[in-house]
Amino acid sequence: MLSRTADHLFWMSRYTERAENTARMLDVNYQTSLLPQSQAVAQVGWQGLLSISELLYTYQEKYGDIQAREVMDFMVKDESNPSSIMSCLSAARENARAVRGALTTEVWETQNTTWLEVKRMIKTGEFEKDPAQFFEWVKFRSHLSRGVTVGTMLMDEALFFMRMGTFLERADNTARLVDVKFHAVQSDFFGAASEKDQEYDFYHWSAILRSVSGFEVYRKVYRDVIKPERVAELLILKPDMPRSLHASLNEVVNNLRLVASDPGSETLRRAGKLRAELQFGRIDEILATGLHAYLTQFLDRVNDLGAHISREYLVPVT
Incomplete structure (x- = not known):
């Protein structure tokens, strides 16, 4: 497969996944902002969302003070923001259009319809009327895109690069989410908390789990109250949690192996090593050494892995 074709397929999937992840985070922040809380606490939540995407400085340059409505506008429809939902869906569609011949009709029509429909929804103000419904729609279109891809694409290199892009983006986003949200906890992480703090913590951890469709999964796996260390374990180490x-x-790693011409390639070695550390890691060891330091290093290594994939298989970023 031509590296340029692989590049478009890889990034089409990454941008689609990024749009979904952005919708998930916005939805959780929007829902929790409706709960009784001080303005300062609400502002911390919106600030954390911008920090996850490393867009806090860019937002403040353009809008100044953090306001919920302006953050949502910035993250949904501001096309000058490359991580906004509009920008991501536009980029996904453009990448799909560039390799139309490598996609099935169903995959292309799903991408194209999503872009046309989101433009209509923004233009008619449907996002402002019901943000929660809009975020659900974005998530649904991403689910549909993945389902159509798996259900109609030939199981060849095109599909493998698309899957690789999806899950590399997902790993990056989950790590950012866990890192920022754990920092946002106001009560003592492991110590005793007041009844008010415990109530806040329940909604806080529930929101994190719901943002990755993990609330029901947590209940099924642990059958216990929500505890921070278990949330971290679920989202970092559990191989049967889809977004961990x-x-x-x-x-x-699995998709990289399917496209690798050299089983001993440096890219595959780095991916395998990172996967092995997750496979044999323990949450108590991670927390003992520092969750923030661990996730910061993980993000650096994921970005490095993405760069190696680009250099070896795709169009290198110059």
Whole structure:
């Protein structure tokens, strides 16, 4: 397969996944902002969302003070923001259009219809009327895109690069989410908390789990109250949690093996090493050494892995 074709397929999937992840984070922040809380606490939530995407400085340059409505506008329809939902869906559609011949009709029509429909929804003000419904729609279109891809694409290199892009993006986003949200906890992480703090923590951790469709999964796996260390374990180390770091790296490695011409390539070695550390890691060891330091290093290594994939298989970023 031509590296340029692989590049378009890889980034089409990454941008689609990024749009979904942005919608998930916005939805959770929007829902929790409706709960009784001080303005300062609400502002921390919106600031954290911008920090996850490393867009806090860019936002403040353009809008100044953090306001919920302006943050949502910035992250949904501001096309000058490359991580906004509009920008991501536009980029996904453009990448799909560039390799139309490598896609099935169903995959192309799903991408194209999503872009046309989101433009209509923004223009008619449907996002402002019901943000929660809009975010659900974005998530649904991403689910549809993945389902159509798996259900109609030939199981060849095109599909493998698309899957690789999806799960590399997912690993990056989950790591950012866990890192920022754990920092946002106001009560003592492991110590005793007041009744008010415990109530806040329940909604806080529930929101994190819901943002990755993990609330019901947590209940099924642990059958206990929500505890921070278990949330971290679920989202980092559990291979059967679909949006965990471990599950995402499993998919990246598996698809990388299918396209690798050299089983001993440096790219595959780095991916395998990162996956092995998740496979044999323990949450108590991660927390003992520092969750923030661990996730910062993980993000650096994921970005490095993405760069190696680009250099070896795709169109290198100059």
